[in-house]
Amino acid sequence: MSTESEPIEPESSHAAPSSTDPTAADRYAALRIIGWPDDEELRLAAGDARIARVIGQHRSGFDVAEFAGDQRRVQPPAAWTRPRGDPTERAVVGDWVALDAEGKNIARLLPRKALLKRGAAGEHYRQQLIAANIDHVLVVSGLDADFNPRRIERYLLIIQASGAAPVLVLTKADQCDILDDVLEVLENERLTGIPVYPVNAKDAASLVVLHPYLGPGKSAVLVGSSGAGKSTLTNTLLGTQKMKTNEVRANDQRGRHTTTNRVLIPLPQGGCLIDTPGMRELKLSGEEDLADGGFDDIEALAGNCRFSDCGHSNEPGCAVRAAIESGELDDVRYASYCKLRDERDAAAVTLAQRRAEDKVLNKALNKRLKDKYGRR
Structure with a gap:
């Protein structure tokens, strides 16, 4: 895997500061x-x-x-x-x-x-930082086999904890015959207030809708699975083929990793874009809030149950079960909520344990250093 990033190329109108004590x-x-x-x-x-x-x-x-x-x-x-x-x-x-x-x-x-992070892939829990000081996170999803409302849901939950604002970018809109149906699905997923833009990542005119998020002094990060079109989108915004791209596999529409490390690139629009490698595994960090992550309706329903410790299975007076039975709450969406809630809670416990262990280890290390070198 490559660990080298490409140098930032200066715009012709961007002069470097004077080397002799710049103001x-x-x-x-x-x-x-x-x-x-x-x-x-x-x-x-x-x-x-x-x-x-x-x-x-x-x-x-x-x-x-x-x-x-x-x-x-x-x-x-x-x-x-x-x-x-x-x-x-x-x-x-x-x-x-x-x-x-x-x-x-x-x-x-x-x-x-702002700080965007996730639980790192693998069996052992640790946090992986993705990008910092970003205004918006552009969640790129292809309108082909890459489109997955449950994964989008997971991205939005992680972004909610970052301090940045999410923007959903649906690439390959020019190849999608059921765009209206896709938008309806997303509307049912309670993406209220989150901008959604179907675009053709190869068409600069189609990407003009993203320029307000990429102006002077603004920074955005691209996230999404391999093959979603992040590098193509970056190249089109730049007006040059700076980032390597590959076609998705014909048999399963899955992409290959073309971006192998995170790289920050100034844009002609005046802002900066951080391109990231595709994420096949998207684990929660343990610091997400499901109410702010698009599940506020389910959290509100749970608060109306007869029992405060209701498990939402067969308990009497369960507002969540009643909403599912009446059709007010989609059972598939509720199952996704439960999965994310359990994963978040497990990660939060592990995170707390690790921080407690690190605190003990650091305290012991500091004591050894003081014993060896004395107090200052």
Whole structure:
């Protein structure tokens, strides 16, 4: 698997800041091109530090940029290299960081506006960070065999916990003969308030509807399964074939991994886009809220049951069962809710246990260090 990201190419109208003590205005103007928001709180947190954005992540360090066209490998603080350290305290693509005076090492992480994460694939629970400091998450789903309302439901639940806003992008709309039926299905899935855009990812005119989410100072991340059209969409927005693409397999319409690592790319529209590898397994992190994730109606029904500990099976006075029997609540959607709720609760318990273990280990490590080197 490749671990190298492509360098950010400067736009012709984007000049790098002067290398001879650039003014604060120059520095922020250069950072604006790579997504720096007009945020006074973030400026205060940065102070006089040398600021850069993480555009690539590798085992040997991080790639950062201080302006469009810049890319350099820097080293993380020692604390980030500890295997059991809290992953949320390390940088991820999209993060803003303060560098040392030489620009060779990350001194500290700046406050985040949003953080998208999931439970990492595999048997052992751990959190995997996907992207930080994003305004919108573009959930890309192909209108072919890739379309899966249950997976979309799962994406939206994870995005709800991130602090970013979801946007559903349905690619291959030009090849779909049942678009109205698909939109009706999504309406029944209670996607009220979530923008839904059927598009042709190869047609720049079709993607104009996404430009409001990709303007100056804005950052978005693309998520979706392999073959959904994320790289094609990125290329069309860029106006050039920057990202490698592959056709989906004819036998099952599944895609191949063409993007192998997360990469941040400035767009002609003025904002930044983070492309990500396809996600075949999408596990919850344990920090999701089902009520805010599109299941507020089911949570409200559960609150009307006769018994507070109702299991919604055969208990008398169960409002959830009554809604299913009357047709008010779809039993398939309720089954999905139960599956997600149980997975979220199990992940939350494991997360709490791991944090407690890490706290004990860190306390023991600090004690050993103090015993060895003394107190300062």
